[in-house]
Amino acid sequence: xxxxxxxxxxxxxxxxxxxxxxxxxxxxxxxxxxxxxxxxxxxxxxxxxxxxxxxxxxxxxxxxxxxxxxxxxxxxxxxxxxxxxxxxxxxxxxxxxxxxxxxxxxxxxxxxxxxxxxxxxxxxxxxxxxxxxxxxxxxxxxxxxxxxxxxxxxxxxxxxxx
Numbered sequence: 044x045x046x047x048x049x050x051x052x053x054x055x056x057x058x059x060x061x062x063x064x065x066x067x068x069x070x071x072x073x074x075x076x077x078x079x080x081x082x083x084x085x086x087x088x089x090x091x092x093x094x095x096x097x098x099x100x101x102x103x104x105x106x107x108x109x110x111x112x113x114x115x116x117x118x119x120x121x122x123x124x125x126x127x128x129x130x131x132x133x134x135x136x137x138x139x140x141x142x143x144x145x146x147x148x149x150x151x152x153x154x155x156x157x158x159x160x161x162x163x164x165x166x167x168x169x170x171x172x173x174x175x176x177x178x179x180x181x182x183x184x185x186x187x188x189x190x191x192x193x194x195x196x197x198x199x200x201x202x203x204x205x
Contacts, residue, residue, distance in 0.1 A: 045178025046071070049148040054105070054117045054134040061148075064133065067100050068176050068202040070190065071152075073140050074103040075113035075168040076123045083169050084128035086190040090199070091132040097203050098176065101132040101190075106140050109168050113137060140165040157183040158194065173198050175205075 047065040052058050072087060084103075091101040105120050107113040115123065117137070124130035138146040141164045145153075149165065152172055156162045161183075171184040173195070182198050189195075 044151070046148065046152075046172075046174045046180065047178040049146075049151075051104075051138070051146065051148065052136040054121055054136060056117070056136065060133060060135045061102070064100055064102060065178065066176050067098050068094075068199065069100050069102050069174040070195070070199070071102045071104060071172045071174055072190075073106045073165060073168060073170055074134075075106060075109065076115060076120060077112040078109070078168040080167070080169040080186055081112075083190055084124060084130055088128055088130050088132065090190055094199060094203065099199065099203060103130070103132060103134040104140070105134065105137040106165075106168065107137060108139055108141055112168060140170075152180065152183070155180050155183045157185050158188075159185065161185065171195070173202065175202050 047061050049061055051060045053060040070090065075081060087101045105113045140146065140149040153163050167186040169186040173181040175181050181202055184195060
């Protein structure tokens, strides 16, 4: 099943947040506004701007499961991201990425290994999945991996070239 086939609303509650990105290469990232890794928003937005004219997008997926670091309402999340980091990339509704209430998409994503061989639960905020234009997972990256790390840039450019 394509990642883009999973039903997920946008941050403003509109259905089809993932379907709206179908056909694009995407970096799907579970995000939080009050995390030590939150400054990654700046780099994620820069990636979105750098490659968006080449059929690429970042998709932010707010999650409050790690230290309660995304406690805000959709409006508070949107305002924080926009005002603090100038975020223009699409954001989904806030979801659970682990546990009994895990979103079905993340139930599938957990089976993919990152570069260190980690599979299973999402470890922390800002875990990243590179998704091909066909909706298939290309790679998984640990939270501490910078969004502009050479391995991510190479994978994005490779996916855009196909």
